[in-house]
Amino acid sequence: MEEIKVTNNRFRLDYHLMAKAGWINDPNGFSYFKGYYHMFYQYYPYDSEWGPMHWGHARSKDMIHWETLPIALFPDEKDDGCFSGSAVVYDNKLWLIYTGHHYIDEKKDLFYEDQNLAFSKDGIHFEKYAGNPVLKGPTDNTKHFRDPKVWQENDEFYMVLGSQGDDELGRALLYQSQDLKEWRRVSILAKAKNLKDEGYMWECPDFFRINGQDILLMSPQGLEARGELYRNLNQTGYLLGQLNRKTYELKRGSFEEIDKGHDFYATQTTLTPDGRRVMVAWMNAWDSPMYEKEDGWAGALTIPRELIVKDGKLYQQPVGEMASLRQERIVKEEASGNYQLSRATEFSLETMALGQLFKLSDGEHTLTITREDEKLVLERNTKDGQRSAHITDPVTKLQVFVDASSVEIFVNDGQVTFTERMYWQKAPTLTVQAGSQLEIYRLEENVNRY
Template identity: 60%
Template sequence: MAEPMKVTTQRYRLGYHLMTPGGWMNDPNGFSFFKGWYHIFYQFYPYKAEWGPMHWGHARSRDLIHWETLGVALAPDAEENGCFSGSAVVYDDKLWLVYTGHHTPNARDPEDFYQDQRVAWSEDGIHFTKYGANPVLTKPEDNTKHFRDPKVWQDGKDFYMVLGSQGLDHLGRALVYRSENLLSWQLATELSKAKSKETEGYMWECPDFFHLDGQDVLLMSPQGLDPDGDRFHNMNQTGYLMGHVNPETKHLERGEFVEIDHGHDFYATQTMMAPDGRRIMIAWMNAWDSPMYEVEDGWAGALTLPRELHVKNGRIYQQPIAEVCQLRENELLHGPLEAENEYALGRKAELQLTFERPAAGRLLLLTDGEKHLQLSLEPDTHRFVIDRNTEDGERAAKLLDSDELKLRIFLDKSSAEIFVNDGELTFTERIYWQGVVSVRVLTSAKNQAQAWNLEDEANTY
């Protein structure tokens, strides 16, 4: 039997983001709360730092910040070539996992596959039993082989499942199924479908559907979008359609697709409703076309900080959950920063920086002397730009006009998460810092700053 991959060096290991103990990680799965614990699962290949037959890795937390890594929750068996993405729901005092079984009958051709939906359950939230009569759902006749990533929730006595799908017209769509017991499912509606391959994609991965601040939101990751101005410059995108479900047709009457994060390294979101009513989102802090320099160290991939979602000004805002304040240790900065001076932050820090108007042009630079991340704001267009000194380093999006510019930045040993104006825009980046990171203000606009060193080793393996 193969031995699990072991990490060979700590140089890029993150201090407070969830990672694997070794091996490959991608999509977050099964984000849930059960018997006093938050649970997160993730796509996991334990035996190499590369994508392989997918397992479900597993971690739990009391506070969504400090994670304890547990054993593998699901592994492929004789009937599966992979346990693909899915979700979790509490029912009958058990934690149920609903996931996609991935099957490749011809081992020589990985594109010759089919997908179905399966379930497993646990009474203790740690040890899981697969249902003996899996699968519980197979693809409809008007569907291609792409049929995956179930997100399940309960509404009254019924359960609902939104699935990523591709119709025979080769356009992405979201299907909704209904069940009374998680084992027998009937199609309820085609919630929404892409208007065109170029603008909304040929396949919708990792769908999630929820009500938020008076709006119905379909959050998902479409494949196949063409670049359009500042939009859609990663291989695959993540974003949302927002509107209202027509009570008669059961279709989502919605606007255009909107990217939810504008950085290089963000994909495959999943949300949960916390016990206190917050809608919390987490994502894979990587992308399929991003370089992952940690692969040579025996691991790959990480998850973002959990983020609370709200609707404001017709768009979704994201804020780091309040619990991240637990990570703060000693205060590094407090007060205004002088232009062109360098202030050391270290490799694990939170920086809050507010500029008074008319802050515009080049704003600040984060640098370790080798890796650079510059933030700018174009004065007339309100186009906010980040530029890291890598190939294809620029990402940008437009801000609403406001009286001040607020930045909240979380640095870790190989990442940066940037929240602009209380989360109106976010940019998620894997940056493989080589040493101590400093911040340099590049504008004469008045500012106020506060920064903290953040806890290291928030995870246990």
């Protein structure tokens, strides 16, 4: 089968990671090995629609400038897809832990899932482990059993897995291993309290500790929209609490959405060599329109974001390495009126204003951010275009990254974020309320090597 090619570059992003062509969704295997950050992603290279999943692969010295590598994993004949997973360094090799997805009857959506290994000595060429699968689904589970995230703690490996219990509620299972090949179940780390508030399946779980707080990051399916909450088809968010080290159960608070935009799903984190917890996500959602499909590609990943716990909440900030993209400071002044942006732009606002804080428009597509009482409202001129976040603190700072078909907004150093795909017909114009302090940078274009 011949790989698809991009036919039009109009929406191709300048500094976000994409595939060279074809479909991508979840980031996988975010890791650091032999001097490079590695990023894998769910990939179908033969069409701009979803198909049997491969693992696409790129590497970077700085998490910003990526070099595309050969496809790391192909589905076997007996597999219907290499679904999401993670990577860990062990025995001087890079190990991939992924879900094998096997259809019994695709038309009836009957399938089963198991967990598998592949490894590489050079971080480029991967070999599947001959003893696969290394873990099959438990008896108290439905068919949903996927997205392993593995980490090493002392001399042991732990794996958190997304699962649906036989009560048809979402949950995260915790497993333990000495060698990545034999696993024993330790606990149900956490499970949904009920269907409408916490969902029927938890995808892409990730478990880590920041500043003494244990955090379970995941993407629950089946939450009911409630006011300004849960407005997308599926959500991504976190549970914050403390792990009981005897029972391995998480004593936790309520589910919190991590991003309030239209186009954010399926996160994965890594721990950098200098100790930062960095997250990326699929910069789309299953109900996103993805107009780039007609150009031979679909999907991209967010910029990398450092996670911080502050005031009992998870904050996310652009990693410091993003500053390396700045080519020229265009503006630093008290704002007044309109500013023409370039394709790749970063701007920041310092303001105490109410009302409309800024507007981006190319004449056809518009995005605004407005402060209303204790809400921050994002509006774009599309169907179901409004999203909002409850925020009682003053909104004093906004940092915004604009690319050829995306906008990422960080409010108050990451207290609130909005992630959006915006299909600009030309570089947008920025309109800012007078009196705000404005800074604009032109960013590097065509950053990644495909």
